[in-house]
Amino acid sequence: MQAKEAAEKLQITQRMLRHYEKEGLMAVGRTLNGYRSYSAADLRRAGRIRDFIATGFSTREIRAMSACLSDEGSGPCEGGVEKLREKLEHIDRLRAELDDKRNVVIDKLAALQNGLATVSSR
């Protein structure tokens, strides 16, 4: 599969795919004419890279745990799990707080509706 299609499937730009490659996060094969040719495995790997980056990991960090990126459960995944856990902590904290806020808003809305109901039913 060539670049355009791969980028579309991954919902990222071709530029980013090239970026991953230049940063040494993945190696992509070429066809005779020199065009990049993405295998299914390449797609999966690129998808993981995309997710890592979207989650705030730098290319350096990602490179450091490239064992996590290949399909085969190869290496010891150099601290990948721990770092992900850290990220999760950040996210969980935020989510908890946001949920609280959402509940407050919902409560307010409910109170308002009750108030209206009371008024209109009187």
Add this chain to the structure above:
Amino acid sequence: MQAKEAAEKLQITQRMLRHYEKEGLMAVGRTLNGYRSYSAADLRRAGRIRDFIATGFSTREIRAMSACLSDEGSGPCEGGVEKLREKLEHIDRLRAELDDKRNVVIDKLAALQNGLATVSSR
């Protein structure tokens, strides 16, 4: 509380605190001498900003949902929940894959140990 202590509590640098301020993510009061004075609410807010940034949000995104940052469940939190959900998707995907890999490794280890056990018990 002044800058140094605040930074220590949040486990970030003073530079980052100043950065948050300059980016318009938070406003910090000053004492008579011009020193920044961080209130408990400021600390909480800065902590949230830190978490958002560590989770891959840009200052622009954070600014856009600043309603999510104040202590009071004020605004409608401009898409904050949805974006967080997206981040969670990324993380969840990665976590699932990493867990799979970890399991593979664990299985291999177990197999190895079994093998050894079998051998040694023979």
Add this chain to the structure above:
DNA sequence: TTGAACATTAACATTTAAGTCAGGCTGTGT
């Protein structure tokens, strides 16, 4: 065979987070 669509590389630009350093004020203990 010409043009549209897609590919390539390379170079330049922008934005953001964060480090670092310089020059100067403040506050406190001796």
Add this chain to the structure above:
DNA sequence: ACACAGCCTGACTTAAATGTTAATGTTCAA
């Protein structure tokens, strides 16, 4: 009074992720 630690601002710097553009090659269909 002095030193020392902490604060301030501002500017320079770096690294990363992307965007953008330009110049050029390839494929394919009309």
